Amino acid sequence: MNTPTDLKYAASHEWLSPDGTVGISDFAQDQLGDVVYVELPEVGREVKAGETIAVVESVKTASDIYAPASGTITAVNDALGNAPELVNSGPYEDGWLFKLDVTEEGGELMDAAAYEAANN
Incomplete structure (x- = not known):
């Protein structure tokens, strides 16, 4: 499992840089599994930590994505519209979902070591 140490992680598997x-x-x-569609939030939307904000669909299932922090959506990864598989090939690089102007982090975010321990 690749878990960059400069990120924070939610128990629901989102990361925040x-x-x-x-x-x-x-x-x-x-x-x-293979991601086939990503529904992204609208730029300008204000969200609260823990709020359902997006959906990732794969060949196996659809999974809600939760905001790991409170803030305002400042950008979305439009490349995922034509290439949702970027979430699989580069979840920390080209497969990012959206950007937040963070006003408050969620209280349950973990460092990489704690996230790995929780998922092994």
Whole structure:
């Protein structure tokens, strides 16, 4: 499992970078299987930590994506519209989902070591 140490992780498998970028973990994309569609939030939407904000659909299932922090959506990864498989091939690079202007982090975020321990 690839778990970058500079990110924070939610128990629901979202990651949050210091600059507010959000995606799903390598563990999550592996569990989902081949991603075939991603429903992203609207830019400008204000969200609260823990709120359902997006959906990732795979050949196996659909999975809700929760905001790991409160804030305002400042960008979405439009490339996922034509290439949702980027979530599988690069969950921490080209497969990011959206960016937040974070006003408050969710209280349950874990560092990489705690996230890995929780998922082994």
